[in-house]
Amino acid sequence: MLSQKAKYALQALLVLADLKEGESLMISDIAERQRLPKRFLEQILLDLKHQGVVQSWRGKNGGYALLKPADKVTFGEIVRIVDGPLAPLPCLSRMAYRRCEDCVSEEKCAVRRVFAGVHEATTQILDNMTLSAALAGDGVPARELLRSVG
Incomplete structure (x- = not known):
């Protein structure tokens, strides 16, 4: 959240x-x-x-x-600066990877697989949505990315 x-x-x-x-x-x-x-x-x-x-x-x-142009500042960058990693599970984080304490097998974990998709879609949207695109009301990148992931 x-x-x-x-x-x-x-x-x-x-x-x-x-x-x-x-x-x-x-x-x-x-x-x-x-x-x-x-x-x-x-x-x-x-x-x-x-x-x-x-x-x-x-x-x-x-x-x-x-300091940077609005078309170079992404929502993903800002959320990471303020809140830290975007990953919903520690085992999905690239920046702060940590194996889940109760993990038996990352490869077989259905919870990890589902949230890996959520994480990928979220990351794609936030890392491609710039301040200038948001001001312009440009939700097209988000819709296109969701179609490509789903």
């Missing part, structure tokens, strides 16, 4: 992705536009700054802006 922190991060980044080049927004403006808690948003944006997703300036014309 997507954490509230990841949801807030995506909402804030979508606001920043909608800015014109050279523009920035103060945290209070982002928080107001999306009805997000300002203090929580401060920590989220600081984390995203440390991860090279956003940049910030101080002063009268300060604020936050995307």
Whole structure:
């Protein structure tokens, strides 16, 4: 399940992705536009700054802006930064693989096989959905990917 922190991060980044080049927004403006808690948003944006997703300036014309173009920032990247691995089971994770404690055989595990498909579809959708595509209402990649997986 997507954490509230990841949801807030995506909402804030979508606001920043909608800015014109050279523009920035103060945290209070982002928080107001999306009805997000300002203090929580401060920590989220600081984390995203440390991860090279956003940049910030101080002063009268300060604020936050995307560091990379909106068509280069994917939902998958942001969810991994905020929530960690996307895999629903530890034995499916590429970044944080761990054999399940009760596992007899990964090859024969029906639960693993089913969730491997879920994980593949989720990963494909999130890693191909950029901020700019989401703003454009472009759900086509998600539909096409689901057809190809299913």
